[in-house]
Amino acid sequence: MCPSLPDTTGSAVPVSATPRVALVTGAGQGIGAAIAKRLHGQGLRVALLDKNGDGAAALAGELDPRGETALSFHADVIDVGAVRNVVRDITATWNAPDVLVNNAAATAAGSVWDIGLEEWDAVLATNLRSVFALTRLCAGEMRRRHWGRVINLASLAGQQGGALAGAHYSASKAGVLVLTKVFASELAAHGVTVNAVAPAAVLTPAAQALDPEALARTVGTIPVGRAGLPSEVGGLVAYLASEEAGYVTGATFDINGGIHMR
Ligand SMILES: NC(=O)c1ccc[n+]([C@@H]2O[C@H](COP(=O)([O-])OP(=O)(O)OC[C@H]3O[C@@H](n4cnc5c(N)ncnc54)[C@H](O)[C@@H]3O)[C@@H](O)[C@H]2O)c1
16 A cells, blocks of 8 residues: 555544434434434434424433433424524534434325415425425534534435325425535535435335325335335435445435336
């Protein structure tokens, strides 16, 4: 090896002295819950935000009954004021979030002819505007500290349109994909990475609420021959949140059993 180059083969990635703080939205069930569990298992302090307070509170209690390393917060990501208060409370209790997982979303189906404009606005506000608002709320402090990880849950529907998903859902997730690149470019020089994860057919309460026949047809076309598990998405997000992922930014990671290959 050239003596003037640093050793790049070992574990030279510095590890934070204090546990990192992660904010996971929509952590009360499904993929968000799996992500929160996984990050907590890796030693992060985890704030579980959900508009359904019960699921998040139950999981936080399961992860740490003393509330020292896992806390739940009841808020709707549409409500920027409420979310700002949650970020302020997390910061006062632990530290400002080092890791933000924008996972909360409304899963919505429907024909383009049937989706009302109010429904369109509500889905876009939940799935896309919230990602813009929350990332801005958290990225300033990440940038100041020169370390941060933002992971956005997109969808195969945002890449291809959806057999199961509605146009509003698909458009919101396409917006998440491009917002990921916009924020990644803004923050790359400041130690903050921003990446997207695009799942398809992962067995969660949202997926199970879709038309069962259409879901079964979709799963039948997946090359690996089965639906995905929330824990599999959790593992990918945990990597993207790690110290080692500092050279990965602006990327979209497909986790879809091979149903869409690029
Ligand atoms: N399950 C899949 O097959 C699949 C596929 C592609 C993308 N995704 C994406 O993965 C993410 C998680 O999906 P899931 O299947 O676990 O969903 P889910 O509906 O099972 O769980 C979503 C969680 O988010 C919460 N939530 C919803 N709207 C919220 C709001 N406005 N404010 C706060 N919390 C809110 C819900 O209460 C729920 O606990 C979503 O972004 C979804 O679009 C999932």
